[in-house]
Amino acid sequence: MDAAIAGGATSLALEAGKSVFQYIIHQFGHVKNIDKNFRKFEDKACDLFNRRDDVKNDISTNAVQKTPTKECEAWLKKVEDVEKQVTILKIRYDKARKCLCGWCPFWSLFKLSKDLEDMANILYDLKIEGILGNGVLTERERRTVEKKHVQSVQDIPSHDGVLQEILKYLRDESIKRIGIWGMPGVGKTTIMKNLNDAGDLNKMFDIVIWVTVSKESGVREFQLQKEVVQRLKLHVEGSIDQVATIISEELQAKKYLLLLDEVTSVVNLHDIGIRKNHSGGKVVLATRNKNVCHKMETDEEIKVQRLSKDDAWKMFREKVGSEIVDHPDMEPLAKLLVKECGGLPQMISVVAVILRKNNNQDLWRHTLRQLQCPSFSKMEHWEEVLKTFKLGYEQLSDDDRRNCLLYEALYPEDHDIDTSYLMECWNNEGFISRAGNLREARENGTAILKDLLDGCLLERSDKVECVKMPMLFRGPALRITSLNREGARLLVKAGIREPPTEEEWKHAKRISLMSTQLCTLPERPDCCMISTLFLRSNSDLNTIPESFFGYMCSLRVLDLSETKIKSLPSSVSSLINLRGLYLYCCRQLVELPIQLIELKSLEVLDIDQTGISDMPIEIGELTGLKCFRASFTSIANHNHTNGNSNRVMIPQNVFSKLSLLEELKINVDPHIVNVVAKEVANLKQLSTLFFSFPRTEGLEIFIQNSTSWENNNFRSFKFHVGPYNDKHDSSTEYPMERRLIFSAGEETPPAVSEVLSQAYAFELVSHKSIHKLSDFGIGRLNRLKMCLIKECNNMESLIGDNAGKDSALPFLEKLYLINLPKLEKIFEGSMQSKTLTRLTTLVLNECPRLKKIFSGNMISKLSELQNLRIENCSVIEEIIVEAENQILESNALLPKLKNLQLFDLPKLTRICQDITLDWPSLERIEIKRCMQLKNLPLSGDNASKLKLIEGSEDWWKTLMWQDDSIKEQLRPFCHFI
Template structure:
């Protein structure tokens, strides 16, 4: 267009007056003005460059040049023809100069117009601003989480993802590597990173996002106007918002800042120390970032330190150094940098390890920096009681798995849980505190069910804080091999003492420790005798744990403990009698399981404040029904009792009369809210049920075991991370007794062991099993199917979450007949083991209901040929089993396929285990499906039997194959 203008101008310049040439120049100038206005409009919300300022200056100057041309042109037009014919050579020369000037001006204008583009406004923001962090591919743990997040981001139904975990665990590193991942740049038009803890409030967050988008908000104070500009800028763009370190007190409503991810293609990934932030932010996928495994921590430490760590004199010390880092990436990074400078000198390494182990008694740079940050997390606790509960948790050994109920009992006994006279209410409050500490990443769930643990570094921090406290001084010496007790000064100064798991042989005669409120002496098997006056100066003691010690009797000074609330004597296998309890008028918790009392401890009948009692009947040598009198009128005195657990040998048939007598008294207790007991027969259960008015109460929890069997352990409970409140085990029974069906109606988890006289679970009544969440069927030789749906007109087992079927030789199917919508809709785990006749797993229509199934395990089922049978699942939709994460196939000699082809999406599948499946020749995967598959564990024979559709899929799956033994 510019060249056309120049040509037009040159043609016009040939005319005498050059008027047309001037019009071209004027037109060019007007175009420049339009271009200027467009750029200025952009500049309202964008920052302009110095080049733009210079361009504007040239535009203003060109205006003067055009105006000067207009004046000269007007002078030429006013000349008469005669003047024109008679003009002198000098005038002719002036006219030529004018035309030349017009040409030059027009060329300048064309050049000016060509340079007037939107690049004169600051360039568009980069798609991704790279964070300079080490790649995660060297750290399998981080890499795996990044891959998981990428999988969630590909899911159109996932809008928000939250990473939460304690400080130093690597959340920011994960986020930085996510930001840098090459797939992110392909998935999004722009990635916005904001460290939220630095911007403090919503207004500053909004401005940080505007700055990233290179929007000029100078002079604009209206938050809604800024939100509109952000919204306009992101219109039609795929955006990923990365919010690092979101604090709990920030009300983060994205719609207020112009980024409503519900309406636009905007996705959010955030990190936080607080789990509840993930809920407040309505994340679709909260991910708990745990510390590294010990193996991963060691690998990371080796990489950080370098080749010196492989030196034969260094490596043993280096492993101990790495262990001191508590599997925290941040601490590993800091400590490794310090030890890297120690070179190959074992002496320097050994000295450094000694310093590290002696923290906090001496300073250590790497830990001190982290602890200062972690202490901020402690100060962030909004309640002094919660702070006390946190500090108290440090009294247990390093990396110890703490049983939750025990911890809550100690908290209550110490007086941390106030305004809760009822034990059930106190437990609920304790669970709330515990959950908050976990959500703040100050405690963490253990792999062991119903247990928590405290990270080593956090424990050191808690001990350091308590050492500076006036009224929370903790003396902690567990697992130190102590043979002698602490000295007099240590006893006198401490508020709480923990000498767990040592080799103590003796204790001081009468330590002066009136301020002592907790004394933990458990697991000291060499401690046989406690001095008679030992407890004489412990009037304020509230928690005493002696379990697992070698004591044979209790000292007379026990009666001085009139403030004692919790006493643990369980597993004191040499303790033969329960005495000296006269002064324990406030005792609320007593555990005397697995002691060796010669007689039934009738003394417990005098502990009228007792709220929680755990005991074993098998200790007392009662063999005949005549000894039932020992038990009479003991439990009926404990009118405040809320929780009762009675263990006995489930194989010993001599306990029937005793249990019946006890259960009749227990049935009269009006405050009982929890009962765990083994009823030798259904008649014993019936006797209790008929006499108790509480067992159907919604607050009442129970573990009822009925029948003689090998173990009191409830296997189904191991499948649940959270506590099941009502559990029934029926062992070696026969038929369907109405009282069992009545109890089933109230039951959350059901174990059916060695039962006869029933061919299906539904024989117990479809309506009766509608509430069960967990079910184990084991050794039932007559069970042929789980549910017979024929004649049923509604959904069945809609609450069932876990089903385990083991050693059921006649089982041919899980479901027969129609499967109504809603049936099995919450099932997450299905395990089938040693079912010799089972040929089909998913009956017609059943698989469509399993939208929540996450884990499928099939083992020792010799007749199964297809995991998903084609004849039962014609027209199976690609989105079947959308949440299946793990598939385990073991010892299935006839299985030929998982599914007939690769038409299913497998969107959530992460891991497959294949063992002894030699007939399985093809996996149902291609390069498009199973995008989240991370691992295939298979033995060499099963792997070698697989045939591949093409080299690409073979190579991909080969890269994630892990050979099992």
């Protein structure tokens, strides 16, 4: 039994020993294969890291357009983690190799070999995982379209129809190339920009590429390719073929839309990189020529037609401004202009740039004539006109404009130049071509002036109806004239005491010696080329040498205004080409020489405010005269009348000889007004008249007898009806070409009402009986843009209940109500839709019974009000009185109000009740002597454009606020007086 047990134990021992031996042999195999395992490990690591590098390179190459998928990012993180383990295993292996030369523990080698084998398997599995079933990259979120932010054509069916047709074709997978074509200016670019901005494109394409194609054939493909590369954000260099290949590869898998605008000739898209085998690519091109579409193998062509009549009118009205176009004087012209534009949006836009917010009929008529001129029937001629809007002398469209611009350099630096006078000089010099009469010359001149202003070559002066040349431009203008090919130049001297030298006189084309200290002139300067001579505002000049004008036969403009000359020399007879003679305010000049009759070319004569007491009979011999300004009054010239009240101030029938006279400004004694008015009424060409009628009888005589008035030929007038007073000339500084002043009247005479119906500005002063402005008739007020009512003791309201359903004062922009002791309301009854809707300025002064200014629905009509001034109105308690249950259309009652002035209002307690109202345009608040005003309707953030709060510091301290922080917030805007 013992033996059996011993045998069993031996057998078990042998089996255990065998297993141990086999295990040791297996482990030894690991140790034996350590180098083999390492090589396998290294190969698998290299494979994995190569894959990792490929993925990273793919990510880097497409970093602009794409981003790694979430799966890819997780895989890369695993690779990053395992790379650390790989590095550790390599270090362990290197150490083990060194140990093999000496002694290295068996079990250490075994474990290393086993780890290498296991890591190789992990690396292999990770590489397989790196195939990334969901892909390496996904599209990066980016802008598919770079917006053009163009005005929508949705409301223009003629254009929107084309846009919708293009979108329909783009949705058709079989259509790859679309061409739109049509005549220049028909609106192709506008449609293309609307297509670019169409919201549907974001869903249809990965990227939209816009290119305006160069007209230069030599650089067209290069320029187009460059813009495509920039849009794709590729960083590539090489030949055009190499870049084309890269572009093609980049676009191969994309859904893209290429928009080509202004394609004037065939573009080889293949050479650029836009290939037909791009399954997701589409092209839309715009061209003038249908053949370009055919040669570029478009699948569909769409002709862009002219705008329909309705669309053209709608566009013109929108671009110019409905407030201008809808005016009864402008609408007929507007319709003619739209017709001449021929349904071309570009033409409408160009005309709109000229006319926008401009109600000058001269400019409108001139523009109409330009469109009607045959030379403008082709588009290339109109494109020449477009150049007038660009900066720079050389970019002006014609020599007329260039000459007109250079003429400004004759005036002293920073000098205010009256525009009416300036245009007369231009015309006298012959710079305004194609003008059959003075009216057309002014209209053309107005257009030229606007071009120069729009080109920033001239600028508006602070003085009404004046311009000036920017100081920076005056020097260059003088240099340009000095380089004139004819060798003629401007001679401009300022502040001199001595006249120019003989050589300077000889070589000058135009001479300006304005506002100098000259007291003498040369006897007979040699200046046969001179065409303009300005000697204006030389207060020390009192004598002109007898032969001074002997060599000035080419002179066309002579200005001696505001000098102290007492007479003109006989050599004035040499001025056979003189067209403009200006003697304004030469108060020492008491007579004109007999030689004046030799000036047969004279068109403009200004002897206003001179010492000449009677109209020289010789003026009747100036049959070419078109403009005459004079004053012959015994009051102004009592020193020359010698007490003779029976003298003939105006020779009989002298005006009948001046058959070409178009413009007349004349002051005469009241006792001869009716006679003169009847003579003036016979002037058939008359289009401008400045005249005072002491009594309405004189106005009636003129209205009843004037053919020119009957034919509605008047471009401009200023009629003063009633006793003359100089202060009425400066009542407002609002420029107006049709002004009526009616003073000290007792009724509403039909003649006054008739003129009022044609007036743009009306001043009603010291009327003795009128209760309401509307007593003249609501329809008579429709053209008014400015109205001043002053010292009318019985005026109770502006518009009474008799207005009915008619809109009152629909075009009124400025309203002045001054010293009206009985005025209680501005408006009675309900206001119609267009009443006062264009009012921008309201001034109220000395209206002691006026308690309410804005009430009921009146405030809602004043959305254009910008300036509000209220002064010396003793019973006003609140400016804006909201009606009960009034529903406001917006939170801003006066959304465009910029300036608020409140002076001497002793009972004013608040501006408005609701302090939450917005004042989005308010810039200035001026408060003076309104000590009961204890709060301002400001919350700190409801007047974002506020710049100034002006008032006394004592008043400021008394103000009450809902929160003291508001007061602190507004404190920086305060200016204490």
